[in-house]
Amino acid sequence: MIVVTAKMNVKPASKYDFMVETEALIKHTRYEKGCISYNLYTDTDDPNQLVMLEFWKDMDDLDAHMNTVHFKAFGNAISKYLTCEIEISKFDAQKV
Known part of the structure; x- marks a missing residue:
């Protein structure tokens, strides 16, 4: 399993708009x-x-996610x- 953390610092005045963008990303991603x-x-x-705390079955699935239209659109939309x-950060989580 692959674990990903994506830490983001948002401008206070932009937090609502950021959250709207994030909701759309989460909605689509959970079906991947x-x-x-x-x-x-x-x-x-x-x-x-x-x-953003993400858990993926494997690296191939994470790579596919990063190439989706909704992920790329999110990346372009949030920079402002x-x-x-x-x-x-990415981690390979093996069961012990």
Whole structure:
């Protein structure tokens, strides 16, 4: 299983618009092949710091997700709402 975190810092005045874009991405992504879980969380200390926590069956499914129309549209749409680059981390989660 692949686990992805995407940390995003949003401009306070743009948070509503960012959330609208994010809702559409989440809605479409949850139906994709290999998507186990795809959720957005807000930092408890900073309401403008958000993290997308994703669980994918395998890297092929994640790669396919990153090439979807809705993912690319989201990436293009949100740059104006962010205060800095998105910090993305990927982990290979093996059961022990």
